[in-house]
Amino acid sequence: MDLWRITWFTVLCAVAATLLVLPPAVVVAWLLARRRFPGRALVETIISLPLVMPPVATGLILLMLFGRRGAIGRLLERIGVDVVFTWKAVVLAMAIMGLPLLVRTARAGFEQVNERYEAVAATLGASPARIFLTISLPLAWPSVLGGAVLAFARALGEFGATIVVAGSIPGATRTLSVAIYTYAETGRDTQALALLLVSTAIAFAALFAANRLVERRAA
Amino acid sequence: MRVTPHRHSLRCARGGLLAAALTAIVSAGAAPDAQPAAVTVSAAVSLTDALTAVAERYGNEARGSVRFNFGASNTLARQIVNGAPADIFVSADEAQMDVVAAAGLLKDGTRFDLLTNQLAVVVPNDRPRTFKSVREIADPAFKRIAIGDPAAVPSGVYARQYLQQEGLWDAIAARVVPTSSVRAALAAVESGAADAAIVYRTDARVALRATVAWVVSADRGPRIRYPAAILKSADAAAAQRFLDYLRSDAAARIFERFGFARAAAPAAR
Numbered sequence: 092m093d094l095w096r097i098t099w100f101t102v103l104c105a106v107a108a109t110l111l112v113l114p115p116a117v118v119v120a121w122l123l124a125r126r127r128f129p130g131r132a133l134v135e136t137i138i139s140l141p142l143v144m145p146p147v148a149t150g151l152i153l154l155m156l157f158g159r160r161g162a163i164g165r166l167l168e169r170i171g172v173d174v175v176f177t178w179k180a181v182v183l184a185m186a187i188m189g190l191p192l193l194v195r196t197a198r199a200g201f202e203q204v205n206e207r208y209e210a211v212a213a214t215l216g217a218s219p220a221r222i223f224l225t226i227s228l229p230l231a232w233p234s235v236l237g238g239a240v241l242a243f244a245r246a247l248g249e250f251g252a253t254i255v256v257a258g259s260i261p262g263a264t265r266t267l268s269v270a271i272y273t274y275a276e277t278g279r280d281t282q283a284l285a286l287l288l289v290s291t292a293i294a295f296a297a298l299f300a301a302n303r304l305v306e307r308r309a310a
Numbered sequence: 311m312r313v314t315p316h317r318h319s320l321r322c323a324r325g326g327l328l329a330a331a332l333t334a335i336v337s338a339g340a341a342p343d344a345q346p347a348a349v350t351v352s353a354a355v356s357l358t359d360a361l362t363a364v365a366e367r368y369g370n371e372a373r374g375s376v377r378f379n380f381g382a383s384n385t386l387a388r389q390i391v392n393g394a395p396a397d398i399f400v401s402a403d404e405a406q407m408d409v410v411a412a413a414g415l416l417k418d419g420t421r422f423d424l425l426t427n428q429l430a431v432v433v434p435n436d437r438p439r440t441f442k443s444v445r446e447i448a449d450p451a452f453k454r455i456a457i458g459d460p461a462a463v464p465s466g467v468y469a470r471q472y473l474q475q476e477g478l479w480d481a482i483a484a485r486v487v488p489t490s491s492v493r494a495a496l497a498a499v500e501s502g503a504a505d506a507a508i509v510y511r512t513d514a515r516v517a518l519r520a521t522v523a524w525v526v527s528a529d530r531g532p533r534i535r536y537p538a539a540i541l542k543s544a545d546a547a548a549a550q551r552f553l554d555y556l557r558s559d560a561a562a563r564i565f566e567r568f569g570f571a572r573a574a575a576p577a578a579r
Contacts, residue, residue, distance in 0.1 A: 159502035160436075175503045176454055176487055258487050258498070259459075276385055276490060277462035278409075 093261075093282070098289050101267040104178060105246035108185035109193075109239050116190055116242075117235055120197035121227060125209075142191040146251025150184060153256045157183070180257035181264050185249045189242030196241055196305070200234020201227060237304035244297035247290065267293075347545055348375040349552045350395060352386040354402035354464065354536065355491045356427070356510050360568035361400070364561045368552065376552060382491035383407075384462035390415060390541065397544035398553060400424060400536055402492075403464035407537040417546065421539035423573035424556060425565055428534065429468055429526040430511040434499055434519060441524035447473075447506065448481040456487045456498035456507040465492035468532045469508040475532075496520060510534075512569040535573060 122128070123135055141149050157164045157174040167174060174180050204227050212222045228235070250268040257264040259273045267290045274283035353361050358380045365376040379386065379396065383406040390396055391413045399416075401407040410416055431447055433439050441447070447455065458466030466488065473479040487504055489495040492513055498504035500519040507520070514522045538556065540549045555561055562572050 154501055260487050277459055
């Protein structure tokens, strides 16, 4: 059935997008929390941009970059990789939109880690990488996970950037929110309503889980 | 304590701003009483350039002002049925006008066929092509073909109808990228995201980065009609004035400049 195929596809893409941004986002979050480096404020601002920019504008930027006439798209075309109007574009849009939520939440988690633990580990001769992996990351883990769930939830609902860069191709790029829009636009209200219920249920579950994770960290 | 007066003045300034904003909103709401209200026209997005030019002339001749809501006709029809304010509806197909008619929202006797149009296949202008036959659209080089969503968007409905009649639909169906409107299909080709699109000949004319590969002749293609009508909720006199102007020779010349043809017999229903 269409409903389950669309739901499954959306969840899969959102998971892929979250996993894709998780490693770089954690590193950037830690750098922002613990290091002072030139351009730090700039990095912080650029990463947060998708949070406040119109998603359609973000989609347009992605389209200009990854389209056949775009700077990155032209290179990818040479090696035979198509992004625009494929599932890769869906994942890309979701990843970019989820990134700020993940970075900001994880960063707050790293900032809450008592710096003394890290300092003590350093005096005992642990390398920065080891401190990060055995102290900072485990202590900040609930926030990282909470941020990942938030990014996942945001990815599930992504619409503006997705419709621009991935379109609404049935069976290929049509996600929950895009399908709801398309169905509503073309007068298929019953299907739109069914998808609306599914997306509400998933978003509720994801947010509920994220809040529980962040609360547990705070307690 | 030095902070308090500052805060206070800030709050006052904010209050003043809010009051000013409210006044502006209220007076904006009241303004239409002072001068003749603008006619609101919900029109098929393919008419964007032509109707805007007609309305500009209408305004220059001091006949009145017109506001537009351009979109895919199916979107507009749904907006109107759900209570969106509009005085005139110009659809790109009969089916969407029928949707509004079925909801009992058309003013009796005002519906007529305004214009006709033709379909065209466009390709990005950095990969120009000219078809010898429409069969070339099945060429595997066209990996993605953008058309308005054939489930409802008029241009897509027409395109599917035409390709089915030519026996080509099944060959390209898997490569179709359905878009929310005909202009979105055109944009997909212009950005290079799609390899071809089926749009109206008139859209191809205003395209900057797409060229025509094939024009569907009027006798072989679907019968494309743009019906127009006044809605029951309209300010009837003002709406009728603009509708009459749309049928004038002055308007017809502008429509023709953009590639539209006047519907042969303006049969009022």
